[in-house]
Amino acid sequence: MLSNELEEQNIKETIEKDERYCSFCGKIITKHDEICEYCGARQMMYPAKKWSTCLLLFIFLWEVGAHRFYAGKPITAVLFILTIGGAGIWWIIDLIMILTKNFTDYQGRKIKS
Numbered sequence: 001m002l003s004n005e006l007e008e009q010n011i012k013e014t015i016e017k018d019e020r021y022c023s024f025c026g027k028i029i030t031k032h033d034e035i036c037e038y039c040g041a042r043q044m045m046y047p048a049k050k051w052s053t054c055l056l057l058f059i060f061l062w063e064v065g066a067h068r069f070y071a072g073k074p075i076t077a078v079l080f081i082l083t084i085g086g087a088g089i090w091w092i093i094d095l096i097m098i099l100t101k102n103f104t105d106y107q108g109r110k111i112k113s
Contacts, residue, residue: 017108031107049111055098062091067098072106 020031024041035042049071058067062085068077085091097103101112
């Protein structure tokens, strides 16, 4: 029975955009599942980020990538700082993404509320 479980896991090595791993049993579930259908464990659901907060952080603290830290993207925030907003190009892209409410957090959820 253990070999069947291993085969099942090896068949599907990559997960789809709307899926994630259960934080308790490791099985693949949809991102929006509150309870894992395999082990019954309640999943950690984080509140959505506020669009107005993200916009204000971008306007006043864009030099330090505060909007990216807020979205839970520390690696790209540091890169944003080191490249000075990608020499302005990344800055413009982030501004457009935030204004059109297409900027996403680390889980891929749009920051639009």
